[in-house]
Amino acid sequence: MFKQIASKVHEVRPLIHCITNYVSANDCANVLLACGASPIMADDVHEVEEITASAQALVLNLGTPNESKFISMLKAGQKANNLGIPVIFDPVGIGASQFRKDLAKTLLKEVSFSVIRGNASEITTLATWQNHSSCIDTNALKRSSYDMLIELAKNLSEKLGSIIVISGEEDIISSPHITYRVFHGHPAMSTITGTGCMLTSLIGAYCGANPTQLLQATLAATLAMGLSGEQAYSKLCQIQGGTGSMHILLIDAISLLDFSKVEGGLNYELYEKLS
Numbered sequence: 008m009f010k011q012i013a014s015k016v017h018e019v020r021p022l023i024h025c026i027t028n029y030v031s032a033n034d035c036a037n038v039l040l041a042c043g044a045s046p047i048m049a050d051d052v053h054e055v056e057e058i059t060a061s062a063q064a065l066v067l068n069l070g071t072p073n074e075s076k077f078i079s080m081l082k083a084g085q086k087a088n089n090l091g092i093p094v095i096f097d098p099v100g101i102g103a104s105q106f107r108k109d110l111a112k113t114l115l116k117e118v119s120f121s122v123i124r125g126n127a128s129e130i131t132t133l134a135t136w137q138n139h140s141s142c143i144d145t146n147a148l149k150r151s152s153y154d155m156l157i158e159l160a161k162n163l164s165e166k167l168g169s170i171i172v173i174s175g176e177e178d179i180i181s182s183p184h185i186t187y188r189v190f191h192g193h194p195a196m197s198t199i200t201g202t203g204c205m206l207t208s209l210i211g212a213y214c215g216a217n218p219t220q221l222l223q224a225t226l227a228a229t230l231a232m233g234l235s236g237e238q239a240y241s242k243l244c245q246i247q248g249g250t251g252s253m254h255i256l257l258i259d260a261i262s263l264l265d266f267s268k269v270e271g272g273l274n275y276e277l278y279e280k281l282s
């Protein structure tokens with residue numbers, strides 16, 4: 008199934024419209040090319056609706072926000088919603104300023120997101136804005152922090168109607184009723200900037216090419232990123248490279264990934280609550 012989802016990206020070559028930050032924009036464009044998609048970064052208000060209309064997915068990334076980029080995000084997001092194009096949101100550094108929080112709150116109100124991907128701190132910040140009693144299960148607080156994050160992802164997904172991805176040492180992918188845990192990746196991935204943004208773009212590509220299977224596409228993209236991180240790190244050790252090489256090796260690995268050739272199999276599971 009994952010092989011089929013990934014192959015579809017190469018077949019369809021979906022155009023992915025990214026309104027994103029200037030730190031990782033180039034990496035995201037290269038990751039999209041590496042997985043078989045076609046990137047377009049465009050954020051001027053005069054063209055975003057037209058570009059979104061010709062795209063198969065829209066990625067909104069809050070990494071370097073400003074007022075005019077925000078207006079563009081709103082317009083592009085609403086256009087995508089009207090046309091049924093999946094919209095993916097990356098709330099980068101959402102806890103860092105009141106400005107980012109206000110922008111994200113408005114986006115969540117005005118745009119319907121197919122997928123929201125962030126690290127644990129970003130998604131926890133989003134969850135605290137929702138109704139506490141339904142979002143944070145107090146029994147879950149007593150269990151391990153991953154159990155707690157899983158409950159939080161599930162509840163947030165139900166509340167917002169979006170697939171929630173919490174990335175990190177373990178990745179959580181949750182719809183309201185189905186939750187997966189992915190155990191791939193490597194700590195070296197967080198020694199370079201933009202790996203989260205790259206994962207969000209990859210999710211955009213996989214969803215854009217597989218719009219009727221958004222949960223499976225999101226899971227496949229998350230597995231693809233984790234596996235690529237592992238393969239990049241293993242090559243990095245062979246060449247005794249540093250973080251600059253890790254950056255390049257990661258993009259290499261995404262372009263070379265073949266799900267049918269994954270040694271050791273895929274390490275993920277459907278989460279089932281024990282209590």
Ligand SMILES: Nc1ncnc2c1ncn2[C@@H]1O[C@H](COP(=O)(O)OP(=O)(O)O)[C@@H](O)[C@H]1O
Nearest residue numbers: 126174175176192193194196197202203232233
């Ligand atoms: N300690 C880790 N072990 C394994 N994979 C990791 C680790 N930290 C990050 N990753 C991987 O790096 C990618 C980016 O995740 P993350 O670092 O959470 O995003 P962000 O850059 O937005 O904070 C994901 O594919 C995630 O699985």
Ligand SMILES: Cc1ncsc1CCOP(=O)(O)O
Nearest residue numbers: 028030070200201202203204
């Ligand atoms: C460092 C930085 N500053 C603004 S956006 C950005 C990149 C963040 O990328 P990621 O969340 O993927 O590490």
Ligand SMILES: [Mg+2]
Nearest residue numbers: 099126203204
């Ligand atoms: Mg991030």
